Amino acid sequence: MAPFFIVLTFLFSGTTFITLAKRDNNKQYQIAGILLTVAGVIGLLITLFNH
Numbered sequence: 001m002a003p004f005f006i007v008l009t010f011l012f013s014g015t016t017f018i019t020l021a022k023r024d025n026n027k028q029y030q031i032a033g034i035l036l037t038v039a040g041v042i043g044l045l046i047t048l049f050n051h
Contacts, residue, residue, distance in 0.1 A: 003047045010040030 017033025020026070 007040050007043035010036050
């Protein structure tokens with residue numbers, strides 16, 4: 001169950017980074033947010049299928 005919550009943290013932080021990047025118009029934050037979100041989605045799929 002713990003990996004599921006870790007993956008959710010990745011997703012929430014990724015989407016937060018993307019919204020911050022849009023507000024501040026910062027490309028580095030946007031790239032980091034996209035990478036975190038993608039990692040979160042992949043991790044979520046892995047944890048759901050591993051269960």
